[in-house]
Amino acid sequence: PWTRARGPAPWTPMRRKVGNYYKHHLNNQEGTGMTMALPILAGNEKIKQIVFQNGTNRGFTHAYLLSGGAGSGKHTAARLIAAAMLCTGVGRKPCGDCPACRKVAAGIHPDAVILSGEKENKPITVEQVRKLRADAYIRPNEGERKVYILEHADWMNPSAQNAMLKLLEDGPGYAAFLLLAENTGGVLPTILSRCEQLPLAPVAPDVCADYLRARFPEKTEEEIRQAVRTCQGVLGRGVEALAGTGETVQARRALAGKLCDALERASESQLFAETLILDKQSREELPRLLDELESQLGSRAAHGNRQRLLRAAELVRLLRQSAQVNATAQLSGWLCAGMFSEK
Secondary structure, three states: OEEOOOOOOOOOOOOOEEOOEEOOEOOOOOOOOOOOOOEOOOOOHHHHHHHHHHHHHHOOOOEEEEEOOOOOOHHHHHHHHHHHHHOOOOOOOOOOOOHHHHHHHHOOOOOEEEEOOOOOOOOOOHHHHHHHHHHHOOOOOOOOOEEEEEOOHHHOOHHHHHHHHHHHHHOOOOEEEEEEEOOHHHOOHHHHOOOEEEEOOOOOHHHHHHHHHHHOOOOOHHHHHHHHHHHOOOHHHHHHHHHOOOHHHHHHHHHHHHHHHHHHHOOHHHHHHHHHHHHHOOOOHHHHHHHHHHHHHHHHOOOOOHHHHHHHHHHHHHHHHOHHHHOOOOHHHHHHHHHHOOO
16 A cells, blocks of 8 residues: 555556556646656646645645546656656756656655555545554655545545644644545545645547547547547547457446436336446456446437437436545445336
8 A cells, every 4th residue: 555665676656557557648748848857747737837836836735646547647647746846956846857857757755655555446434544654754865745645535534534634733734645536526625624625627629639548559549539529538538448458458348338228218226227237346447447437328318319328317417526426335235216206
């Protein structure tokens, strides 16, 4: 769960897999003049403006909450902010060329730490937050700040979040915390009030297309356009669509197609039976399955049972955005009730 560089055998704090795709690095950060492989953050000009203004002028606050679905760019934005906070260059920050920026880009900066659950698909625990607190009071190894990136902050239970709240309120001035969340509804209001919130917005179709062309020069223009249509502005989803030849991606698409069929034509009892599979998905896989399902429902609405498919798409969207996605609610029953409530 802890990922940092320590001693002669460095861990890899920033080089992490996100879903079923890896963050892409380009030689130039768009619009910054960088000459190194810091991660590109496509679109989201407001966030990039905040990063460079804060890094160059007024300085950074001690806590940020970056929110958005899987593949929206939370990790990319967090790495960009970490580089700006640790940058030792002159002028605009991150400069992309100083030793600190290079270490952040390579994933070996000892003062950039990622904290995730102790086991896959598990939330950060209150005990981990207590250890984080103890670590935060150890002064930085190299820079003037220590930057902690907390994954799935919206999965943390109230006890863990309250422990985190104390650290946000009373932590050392050199410590900075970047909380990543898919659903801000799962984050306590007291934590929200102490963080500067940076929601990741969907990327415009033309920006998305340019990014995917650069990432996948071997793909045809039609493949790029199809990925842009299906990803709905979420670049990670577009990357996964073009790179997704693996069994997991193919199985997800097939399952979403089967669920589309049921949502369009099945009776209430049949739909309940078919959607029970939703309750068996892992915490990581469920949002991706719902994203794929929403995309297929939207595409099918043009030539299928439009009223029912649009109703299903609306319900799936609400389900995807709800903090209940991260709980143990019976999603199949909720979907069925929503589909047939007006009958």
